[in-house]
Amino acid sequence: MAGLKSLLKKGLGLGDMGFNAGGGAINWFPGHMAAATRAIRHRLKLSDLVIEVRDARIPLSSANSDLQPHLSGKRRVVALNKKDLANPNIMHKWVDYFARCKQDCIPINAHSKSSVKKLLELAELKLKEVISREPTLLVMVVGVPNVGKSALINSIHQIAQSRFPVQEKMKRAAVGPLPGVTQDIAGFKIAQKPSIYVLDTPGVLVPSISDIETGLRLALAGSVKDSVVGEERIAQYLLAVLDTRGTPLHWKHLNNRRIDGIEYDAEEKPDYSLKNLKPKTRNLPNKSHLIYVEDLVMEVQRALYSTLTEFDGNVEDENDLEGLIDLQFGALQKAMKIPHKASEARLMVSKKFLTLFRAGKLGPFILDDVPVS
Incomplete structure (x- = not known):
């Protein structure tokens, strides 16, 4: 995890988040x-x-x-x-x-x-x-x-x-x-x-967080509004965690997964939003929507698996890890079929990626490490 720690110290666009109440870049309290x-x-x-x-x-x-x-x-x-x-x-x-x-x-x-x-x-x-x-x-x-x-x-x-x-x-x-x-x-x-x-009681946070990674984990889990930290920053952190843990390599067996006997009309895709995966959504997905999400998850997993297996750098090196993450954003954009000319393509990728993670579609995770006592 040395690469992740170094990247956080370096910034990766993350170091200036201002997790404090006293006039930082972001008023989050x-x-x-x-x-x-x-x-x-x-x-x-x-x-x-x-x-x-x-x-x-x-x-x-x-x-x-x-x-x-x-x-x-x-x-x-x-x-x-x-x-x-x-x-x-x-x-x-x-x-x-x-x-x-x-x-x-x-x-x-x-x-x-x-x-x-x-x-x-x-x-x-x-x-x-x-x-x-x-x-x-x-x-x-x-x-x-x-x-x-x-x-x-x-x-x-x-x-x-x-x-x-x-x-x-x-x-x-x-x-x-x-x-x-x-x-x-x-x-x-x-x-x-x-x-x-x-x-x-209302959910309350502390006025300041000295550990930037604790703040990012809170943001990734949704305890801090995305608009406070920025979806791209949170998605970058999630990719860094997945890469340094080698998680996409465990998705190899999923790349051949298909659901047989069920087809959906491509014209049905646009009427389904990944926002429906969020808690307490009243719109129950139909069979076509379920297959659409399943197919999207598979494409996302395949994209991250391929970029990590083809990566010839060292994820423990902050510069290599940063380069890998940039490649993965491009691969995710293609997997999610987001137009290359979209001015906010990276933001759109981040939002969809985070929604899949938070809904558990990328698998179950525990981000904190058990303290050694």
């Missing part, structure tokens, strides 16, 4: 986050349990370091959400890591009721000693933007309504693919006896 952080710290004092939601693809990078001192003394469960997008071959190592740190941790999929039920069982176990003496309990859900807090809240609502159908109808939490959808702290009752309330 909105005012509502500062207010929300203060409110969360105040409410934490009253909470009986904290569910800290993190992105399973970045178990450490998605932790709000400013809140950690306030969380360390609380009953806490770390919920690694989006486990369906994370590499299952590595996930158990992260669970073991948190266990060594004496921290309760559970990988979840916030859209799966069975997964959320397991989280609630763990939460109830943590609250067992308090339930016997407190008539009202408060559970606070915290996390950085876009880790799935509101999706988790909605699943808890559905479970609670099935358990306690006579309770008042509860308002659903706002859910969206963009960070910053939830901007107010709202409370929801999920149980009658004892009365248990869950507080959903």
Whole structure:
């Protein structure tokens, strides 16, 4: 990974991102986050349990370091959400890591009721000693933007309504693919006896990040708006990660993959947007759309596999790696059939590439490395 580290230091257009609140090139810490952080710290004092939601693809990078001192003394469960997008071959190592740190941790999929039920069982176990003496309990859900807090809240609502159908109808939490959808702290009752309330909170980031790669991982996972960092920068970083890990080389067996017996009319392609792969999209894809996405993914994987196998440089050398990434942008443009004369071709490539990654179409990943302890 030396090439990647050197490239980040060199810049690759990345070093001037200004991940700070004090007048950097980019204002990435909105005012509502500062207010929300203060409110969360105040409410934490009253909470009986904290569910800290993190992105399973970045178990450490998605932790709000400013809140950690306030969380360390609380009953806490770390919920690694989006486990369906994370590499299952590595996930158990992260669970073991948190266990060594004496921290309760559970990988979840916030859209799966069975997964959320397991989280609630763990939460109830943590609250067992308090339930016997407190008539009202408060559970606070915290996390950085876009880790799935509101999706988790909605699943808890559905479970609670099935358990306690006579309770008042509860308002659903706002859910969206963009960070910053939830901007107010709202409370929801999920149980009658004892009365248990869950507080959903806005996603808040720290005012500054000293490690540029942590910032890029947050951006790649969608916790920072693309417009703040720039899609091209994020796509460059993703390509650098894939190349230094040799990931495209593992796609060799996929290059011969075809789905037989199903054809689609090429004229149907333009009416399908990759934006439909984003969370909570109501437009369900039909069979032709599914094949279109499958075919696009295969072409993208083939393009990256070919450029890496034909590459005669060293991915550990920052200059060679930068040259490879430029070649790959060209290969991706061709694979995605983006017109060569398009003035924003590189931006269009970046947007589509990032959408495929975030939807898990390029495979499951965990970007953080398990600390050696």
